[in-house]
Amino acid sequence: MNTLDTDYLVIGAGAVGLAFADTLAHESSAQIVVADRRGTPGGHWNDAYGFVTLHQPSAFYGVASLPLGSGRIDSVGPNRGCHELASGAEVTGYFDRVVQQSLLPTGRVQFRPMCEVRERDGQVFLVSLLSGEETLVNVRRRVVDASYYGTTIPATHTRRFEVADGARVVPPNALPALWQPRLGGGRAPGQIVILGAGKTAMDVALWLLQCGLPPSRITWVMPRDSWLINRATTQPELAFFEASFGSQAAQMEALVQCHTAEEIFERLEAAGVMLRIHADVKPTMFHYATMAEGEVAELRRVTQVLRQGRVARVEPGALVFVNGTRVAIPEDSLCIDCTATAVERRPQVPVFQPGRIVLQMVRIPQPAFSAALVAHLEARGLEAEDEGSPETDTARNALCTPVPLPDGIEHFPRASVVGLANQMAWGRDRELRGWIRQCRLDGFGRLVEQIGPDDTARQAVLARLGAAARQVPFAAARWMAD
Ligand SMILES: Cc1cc2nc3c(=O)[nH]c(=O)nc-3n(C[C@H](O)[C@H](O)[C@H](O)COP(=O)(O)OP(=O)(O)OC[C@H]3O[C@@H](n4cnc5c(N)ncnc54)[C@H](O)[C@@H]3O)c2cc1C
Numbered sequence: 001m002n003t004l005d006t007d008y009l010v011i012g013a014g015a016v017g018l019a020f021a022d023t024l025a026h027e028s029s030a031q032i033v034v035a036d037r038r039g040t041p042g043g044h045w046n047d048a049y050g051f052v053t054l055h056q057p058s059a060f061y062g063v064a065s066l067p068l069g070s071g072r073i074d075s076v077g078p079n080r081g082c083h084e085l086a087s088g089a090e091v092t093g094y095f096d097r098v099v100q101q102s103l104l105p106t107g108r109v110q111f112r113p114m115c116e117v118r119e120r121d122g123q124v125f126l127v128s129l130l131s132g133e134e135t136l137v138n139v140r141r142r143v144v145d146a147s148y149y150g151t152t153i154p155a156t157h158t159r160r161f162e163v164a165d166g167a168r169v170v171p172p173n174a175l176p177a178l179w180q181p182r183l184g185g186g187r188a189p190g191q192i193v194i195l196g197a198g199k200t201a202m203d204v205a206l207w208l209l210q211c212g213l214p215p216s217r218i219t220w221v222m223p224r225d226s227w228l229i230n231r232a233t234t235q236p237e238l239a240f241f242e243a244s245f246g247s248q249a250a251q252m253e254a255l256v257q258c259h260t261a262e263e264i265f266e267r268l269e270a271a272g273v274m275l276r277i278h279a280d281v282k283p284t285m286f287h288y289a290t291m292a293e294g295e296v297a298e299l300r301r302v303t304q305v306l307r308q309g310r311v312a313r314v315e316p317g318a319l320v321f322v323n324g325t326r327v328a329i330p331e332d333s334l335c336i337d338c339t340a341t342a343v344e345r346r347p348q349v350p351v352f353q354p355g356r357i358v359l360q361m362v363r364i365p366q367p368a369f370s371a372a373l374v375a376h377l378e379a380r381g382l383e384a385e386d387e388g389s390p391e392t393d394t395a396r397n398a399l400c401t402p403v404p405l406p407d408g409i410e411h412f413p414r415a416s417v418v419g420l421a422n423q424m425a426w427g428r429d430r431e432l433r434g435w436i437r438q439c440r441l442d443g444f445g446r447l448v449e450q451i452g453p454d455d456t457a458r459q460a461v462l463a464r465l466g467a468a469a470r471q472v473p474f475a476a477a478r479w480m481a482d
Helices: 015-027 043-047 088-106 172-177 199-210 238-257 261-270 293-299 367-386 393-398 409-428 430-438 445-449 456-480
Strands: 002-011 032-035 109-112 115-120 123-128 134-145 168-170 192-195 218-221 228-230 311-315 318-321 326-328 334-337 356-358
Touching: 002 015, 015 032, 015 043, 015 088, 015 367, 032 088, 032 115, 043 088, 088 109, 115 134, 168 172, 172 199, 172 334, 192 199, 199 218, 199 293, 238 261, 238 409, 238 445, 238 456, 261 409, 367 393, 367 430, 409 430, 409 456, 430 445
Parallel strands: 002 032, 002 134, 032 109, 134 356, 168 334, 192 218, 192 334
Antiparallel strands: 115 123, 123 134, 311 318, 318 326
């Protein structure tokens, strides 16, 4: 059997695995193997629908060593005034550049596409999906699991509803290819039925409207309504300083002053931090989907919304819901499956373990920044070891409590409290604080440095944020109870 020696084996060449490998490769002399079942880097972005984009600015997405995008502020469209959002094609092109131009030239990183990592009897193998050949990997330091969240998208997930013969259900990827006769194209569907209410479903609705489809031709199955982050509060730009830092302050104040999650969201809506599509429905879901106000206004044009919970079965001419309700739809409807869960909500486990790192979000919703920060701590540990003063995993884990991913709105306060506790721990670590300030994936730290003492308005926002953050630990117990 072939063998391969390396310091680190990273499982997965998605955004998370690459952000980790990039920081570790540039901050240490470690040898790293990055393996992925897929044939090209970028993880789920390789299978994304053609009209997908990031929902947060390109400015702080990707890996630390290579900028994504040109720093453009969009001048047209619903994202007008905000930082550019890379398209799916830009994201996959970017991750290819990361591998080719930033990782491989170090001479210490290998990318192994079409290879599955399998672990058995305490040993780690790379299995080629093309030849079936197994390679035993001798990992000198750690296996890095960058697949823990098990990201799924409609094109690759397993549906949790039945599709009867003759019913047409496709993933969003099929929409731009509808003209192709072999996909049943050339025949306009009577009605487009969007199944699901997350970010993908919103992207589909926006794209259909943008293509000129009248809203009356769209039916939207919304099992749950979702709160959305107002994209104006996520802009790493001085012009948006009050919106972004003010929104952070508003979130801290809400954690301190409110007693229910519902109250928190309503308060944040009033402060312009959170948005919802339908003002008369109380959203119960929160996955950090981020939208511009202009996009939400567009989505409101779709008024045929079915709120009967999840669909159990799609039949020609009918939707059957889990609650037993049957709703008629035109026979020639085309249903778009937007029901993938995106990330599995798995238990939080320690990030640093003997011989292993399990990458999880330590700042939410920033998986790439989180992975880079963990890699920095690992690289710092290697340096400390060389200097004869090793750091312990206990100390590293104290800086990296995994943030529990919210699903319902009731999970949001806890996620915020854990995220803030990490942030405060980082603030007490001088070296780490400095690293964060210069990291492109942070986005916001360097804005603070641009605020002079005479800028009283912005200094007041920072003072408000600091005061609120100091209060949160006193209210934390309220939100941490199981
Ligand atoms: C439509 C969409 C838009 C998004 N927009 C943003 C955004 O704007 N900003 C943001 O921060 N986040 C965004 N996200 C969140 C997104 O999930 C993350 O940014 C990121 O792309 C997830 O990367 P990942 O590496 O965790 O997962 P993946 O992309 O799924 O990569 C994991 C990789 O691991 C591989 N793998 C798993 N197990 C093994 C194994 N045993 N052996 C070999 N390979 C294995 C898989 O093949 C896969 O390629 C978005 C997500 C979606 C779906």
